[in-house]
Amino acid sequence: MMTTPTKTQPNTAQPNTTIIDSTPPADTASIIKLTNISFAYPGSENKVLNCLNLDIKxxxxxxxxxxxxxxxxxxLHTIMGLCKPETGCIEVLGNPMETEKDFTRIRSRVGLLFQDSDDQLFCPTVLDDVAFGPLNLGYSRQQAIDVSRKILKNLGLEEFEQSVTHRLSGGQKRLVALAAVLAMSPAILLLDEPTAGLDAAVKKKLIHILNHLDITYFVISHEFDFLNAVTDKVYSMDKGKILTDDEIHVHRHEHIHKHGKHPHIHK
Ligand SMILES: Nc1ncnc2c1ncn2[C@@H]1O[C@H](COP(=O)(O)OP(=O)(O)O)[C@@H](O)[C@H]1O
Ligand SMILES: [Mg+2]
Structure with missing residues (x-):
């Protein structure tokens, strides 16, 4: 099994936060808990999130x-503190997120893989991009490089270490972005459409990586086969609320009909 960043991270590093309790909680504890979250974008009446509840353990x-x-x-942006809800409570690793400071402290523990890798990668080389997070957490340059090399090796990306990030293919960028997120030793991964634009080979690699990581994750995707391969349950969203797998029945039609072999969600 691939070692997790949580396990591979040296404990000698001094993160720039000391107040928050970021100890991974006991097995059944919530990593992220949203209670009655409502959010509308400024100037819009549409409650994109409407008294939404979510508990990720x-x-x-x-x-x-x-x-x-x-x-x-x-x-996902609300969980990261990038969208500010009008009502409700966000708890991350048991800590209520009330101020921007709370989010700043906890952000490194919640690894968001952006929908667009170009939003995530901004350094000249792959190694710089992956080492950026650990350096920001207070690691020495050598510690940051060591952690980054280990993660790049775990993901089979060591050959790209000195590559110019913006010249990589979309699939390579997605994996480098994942390496950059994992280098922060997050307690949870939030993945926003990670297979978008990936060819079959990279998709297969991503499935392999996720299935060999010992980490909690929440992954958004339109691809049922992908979700089926990497998750234990599939939720949906409707009218600003989460529908859990108790409330929906997701299945794949194995027979052929006029829409082909598309997944269906029955409420
Ligand atoms: N920055 C924004 N400003 C205003 N409205 C937005 C913004 N981002 C998304 N929306 C609107 O919020 C709704 C939800 O968008 P989004 O969260 O991107 O949905 P999804 O990821 O499920 O496709 C959509 O109606 C979208 O148009
Ligand atoms: Mg989206």
Whole structure:
């Protein structure tokens, strides 16, 4: 099994936060808990999140499949403190997120893989991009390089270490962005459409990586086969609320009909 960043990270590093309790909680504890979250974009009446509840526990591997515009990305940005809800409570690793300072402290523990890798990668080389997070956490340059090399090796990307990030293919960028997120030793990964634009080979690699990481994650995707391969349950979103797998029944039609072999969600 691939070693997790949590396990591979040296404990000698001094993160720039000392107040927050970022100890991974016990097995059944919540990593992320949203209670009654409502959010509308400024100037809009549309409640993208409407009294939404979500509880992601340690060890969960949850998929999210919902139509475009249903608020999936907004949900992840709310968890990260990038969208500020009007009502409700966000708890990360048992800590209530009330101020920008709370989010700043916890952000390195929640690894968001952006929908567009170019939003995530901004350094000249792959190694710089992956080492950026650990350096920001207070690691020495050598520690940051060591951690980054280890992660790049785990993901089979060591040959790209000195590559110019913006010249990589979309698939390579996605994996480098994942390496950059993992280098922060997050307690949870939030993945926003990670297979978008990937060819079959990179998709297969991503499935392999996720299945060999010992980490809690929540992954948004339109691709049922992908979600089926990497998650234990699939949620949906409707009218600003989460529908858990108790409330929906997601299955794949194995027979051929006029729409082909598309997944269906029955409420
Ligand atoms: N920055 C923004 N400003 C205003 N409205 C937005 C913004 N981002 C998204 N929206 C709107 O919020 C709704 C949810 O969008 P989004 O969270 O991106 O959905 P999804 O990720 O499920 O496709 C959509 O109606 C979208 O048009
Ligand atoms: Mg989206």
């Amino acid at each position: 340690q060890g969960d591997r949850i998929g999210m499949m919902a139509p475009n515009g249903s608020g999936k990305t907004t949900l």
